Amino acid sequence: MNGKVCIVTGGNTGIGKETARGLAQAGAKVVLACRDTGRGEAARDDIARSTGRKDVEVIALDLGSKASIRAFGERFRAAHERLDVLVNNAGVWRSARGTTEDGIEATFGVNHVGTWLLTQDLLPLLKKSAPSRVVVLSSKLHYRGRMDWEDLQFERRKYGTTAAYSQSKLANVLFTKALARRLEGTGVTVNAVHPGVVRTDLMRDYPKLLTKLFNLFLLTAEQGAECSLHVATAPELAGVTGEYFEKSRIKPAAAEALDEAAQERLWALTEALAA
Numbered sequence: 001m002n003g004k005v006c007i008v009t010g011g012n013t014g015i016g017k018e019t020a021r022g023l024a025q026a027g028a029k030v031v032l033a034c035r036d037t038g039r040g041e042a043a044r045d046d047i048a049r050s051t052g053r054k055d056v057e058v059i060a061l062d063l064g065s066k067a068s069i070r071a072f073g074e075r076f077r078a079a080h081e082r083l084d085v086l087v088n089n090a091g092v093w094r095s096a097r098g099t100t101e102d103g104i105e106a107t108f109g110v111n112h113v114g115t116w117l118l119t120q121d122l123l124p125l126l127k128k129s130a131p132s133r134v135v136v137l138s139s140k141l142h143y144r145g146r147m148d149w150e151d152l153q154f155e156r157r158k159y160g161t162t163a164a165y166s167q168s169k170l171a172n173v174l175f176t177k178a179l180a181r182r183l184e185g186t187g188v189t190v191n192a193v194h195p196g197v198v199r200t201d202l203m204r205d206y207p208k209l210l211t212k213l214f215n216l217f218l219l220t221a222e223q224g225a226e227c228s229l230h231v232a233t234a235p236e237l238a239g240v241t242g243e244y245f246e247k248s249r250i251k252p253a254a255a256e257a258l259d260e261a262a263q264e265r266l267w268a269l270t271e272a273l274a275a
């Protein structure tokens with residue numbers, strides 16, 4: 001990865017931080033895109049200490065804010081002429097309904113809409129830097145996801161944590177497939193991954209005792225970063241696009257994720273929301 005430039009969203013903690021560390025270790029110049037730059041800087045210092053790389057950078061990004069996403073893109077382009085890997089890692093699992101700065105239901109807004117807009121904003125640079133890669137953190141829970149087209153943002157139905165999260169992770173795979181189609185022939189690939197069930201801050205909303213018990217059975221964040229790192233860097237995956245990976249292997253995604261009409265319906269709807 002020497003000479004390559006990579007962005008990891010949510011690179012300040014959990015799977016994102018270990019993904020960033022792995023990319024830096026492999027020789028890449030890494031930018032941590034974080035909503036809390038103080039936490040981002042702490043992660044940057046830790047990655048610098050463990051890898052010896054002094055060029056890890058932090059740029060503020062709130063995926064719940066279109067203004068912040070655009071400002072991130074501008075700052076990134078002002079400092080970098082290329083982008084080789086975009087790891088769309090940041091995500092939330094919310095126990096109660098909330099909204100982003102732009103007024104979109106937060107799970108859908110951050111996990112899908114913000115991720116969609118950031119990727120769109122960075123696409124010209126990814127194309128210019130081809131061959132380049134986009135990695136989208138989905139989840140095995142996307143198999144349980146159902147797109148409620150009449151109420152994607154839980155405005156009419158009761159908010160359900162797993163329903164909201166699974167729907168957003170299904171949206172991540174629908175997005176991956178629709179984007180791969182649009183990127184055919186450009187040299188930019190896009191793939192979705194499930195990182196495993198990993199001990200991170202993701203369930204920070206939940207009672208501490210419950211998460212402590214649950215955590216006993218989970219992968220470490222370092223193990224959770226393996227699949228993202230493989231999809232972002234493995235030479236044998238050059239040209240592989242539109243796939244869903246688990247344990248670093250391609251697996252068929254949920255039937256609903258393969259539905260081209262659903263992929264396009266979500267694309268059009270997201271385009272309108274992100275405008």
Ligand SMILES: NC(=O)c1ccc[n+]([C@@H]2O[C@H](COP(=O)([O-])OP(=O)(O)OC[C@H]3O[C@@H](n4cnc5c(N)ncnc54)[C@H](OP(=O)(O)O)[C@@H]3O)[C@@H](O)[C@H]2O)c1
Nearest residue numbers: 010014015062063064089090091137139197198200201202
């Ligand atoms: N852990 C698992 O078992 C598991 C399983 C399947 C999929 N995943 C997926 O893996 C990805 C990483 O999750 P994780 O487990 O490492 O969770 P985590 O430790 O909670 O990390 C999530 C990251 O996303 C960032 N983030 C949240 N909202 C954001 C926003 N509005 N703008 C920018 N960044 C934001 C967080 O920043 P702050 O620290 O500032 O909040 C944090 O850096 C997520 O997409 C998650 O859905 C995780």
